[in-house]
Amino acid sequence: MEKNSFLINLSCSSCGKIFSSDQVQTYCVDCNTPLMVNYDLSSIIGIVDRDQLACRPRGMWRWHELLPVKDPANIVSLGEGDTPLLRLRNISQTIGVKNLFLKEEGLNPTGSFKARGLACAVSKARELGIRKVVLPSAGNAGGALAAYAARAGMDALIYMPSSSPHANIFECNITGARVELVNGLIDTAGKFANQKATHDGWFNTATFKEPYRVEGKKIMGYEIAESMGWRLPDVIIYPTGGGTGLVGMWKAFQELKTLGWLEDERMPRLVAVQADGCAPVVKAYETDADSCEPWVNAHTIAAGLCVPKSFADRLILKNIRDSRGCAVGVSDEEINDWQGLLARMEGIFACPEGAATLAGLVKLIQQGSVTNDENVVIFNTASGNKYII
């Protein structure tokens, strides 16, 4: 039988200690840092033809050799992945950059990029026999977990700030998840989830507290490479809350290099965009710090960016610097303005987090950090429809 996954094991992103992939894993408790998943890439080289991947049935799982699920019967899918990379001709003329693309993640199940990570995490959890999953979420991750848990027949419990978009609470409820609203932000919700995991046997699927969400997210990087003819853009601008997508894509690009699938091995500069009201990564980047200070009094209309401190802060900062990228903050007003312009000029109703990447790009152009002839990819991480109320 063909091998579905070339998963080998996991290793601590800090100390390098190896962890078995046959058991339930969380993070490295010695270092208090995330685990990363390792694959037998050299075997994949001989078996998978890069150019035949496009002919497989659509979706994230056509990259199954590079994903952690060993038995395809465990895959829990709602059709995530293979989102379009849209050229923005109208906007690019306005802001002065020739080749601008938007990765439209709002076309995922549950209307957000969170579907990718949670499809992968729930599938692997099923493979490992897990039946109860808990998550702290600022919104869209909760909706995604609720949906995949429902499809997998698992119990889901979601701690969400009471300020989360109403649509997120609604979608969790209708898919049968238990929703607990908390007074506070995602860090407060995270403490409740931790308690449930420690004391009541729920498996915690919080960002980077389990190792497989990042694997689902990394496929965004593979898709960008494939869409651009196995070349990477010069700049990728990504809205950074927990940072799974940013870390995942950087991992994908290193894997792509090892696989020898790139026509040109130049790496893109990764730019983390945050909201001025909650910008721990921007602050750490600007002060040359290796880790983030928890942001005090965090507030922004972009719920997904209201993350006072990511568990993967060190990794995010390292990846940005390794890529010669940067971090940039934008105001809620700038987010609103560019959300409107993106909608009116390109017909894309982006979420605030998505609009933030466009606002961030405009700043970088004004600073001269992105030049007119560079290939730029910005991200819309969710459908604007989920933020109306």
Added chain:
Amino acid sequence: MEKNSFLINLSCSSCGKIFSSDQVQTYCVDCNTPLMVNYDLSSIIGIVDRDQLACRPRGMWRWHELLPVKDPANIVSLGEGDTPLLRLRNISQTIGVKNLFLKEEGLNPTGSFKARGLACAVSKARELGIRKVVLPSAGNAGGALAAYAARAGMDALIYMPSSSPHANIFECNITGARVELVNGLIDTAGKFANQKATHDGWFNTATFKEPYRVEGKKIMGYEIAESMGWRLPDVIIYPTGGGTGLVGMWKAFQELKTLGWLEDERMPRLVAVQADGCAPVVKAYETDADSCEPWVNAHTIAAGLCVPKSFADRLILKNIRDSRGCAVGVSDEEINDWQGLLARMEGIFACPEGAATLAGLVKLIQQGSVTNDENVVIFNTASGNKYII
């Protein structure tokens, strides 16, 4: 240069009169019926390899030979099409049918199947030099037209019942369309749109009043055939308001037969599902009528099914009967119940129109019109997120 489209001309679906595809066309004013688009299918046979279509870049436009846009530069795309066909294992056990699939159209741009038709209509309108488009819409079509018109740089004017879901009004506004709310249903909105078209030079993109929306929608039929290994299901259950998708898919299946692309030429039975509060097709089907009477006092929670009389009523009824299918009505209560079950059992937050197809299937199983071993495809036409308020 490769030919992008094998469009030949258009013909009246009633009298067969031929219309040029190089000029702007609406419908056959002699018969007051829709036009259908004709392609040089025999030339396509020699040029397009059915099995290579899957290797093309994702989306509706990989079927470009079978779509009406001659110059690819005129294509206005937001990444529509290539939606997943999801197996519903949990629900199928509950309702007693082995092979049940759901075509998840909520993963289209603007969160609904309307994106397909309006991508095609707006693209062809651009090719024909049209600059101002008007539409009466019960909701999602308005949002889709607004988005594609914005991307094409066209002016859009949308007449919408004031009872339409708030999300639809919001998405039209943010993408820069002019929205006029009308007291009444889509038929009232239709009269306003007609007036604008007749007197002020706006091009009317109302359902079947222009010939290209149905071409975009037909690709759903091609995708189903391809997903199922070039075999068609036994039964397709489709929520029927204006009926573009139903008529479009039946057209696709006839084209597929002519192209010789089917492994098995048995046609599916088409089932039109409507809401009990607005069921003109069901009534006409049950009374053996060839056309529909306008439904009086139409009301249902499924905004897209609140269509008192489709302009293509004769075609819809003919296609259903030619396929040996039927029409079935469901109550708003049944829609709500099955919407909840679909969400809790499969993680799919469907719109009311989508849930109606599941409710309709359950009725058909109870009646014995669908048997346990048949392959059944139901449709979710839009994301439930667009109906929260």
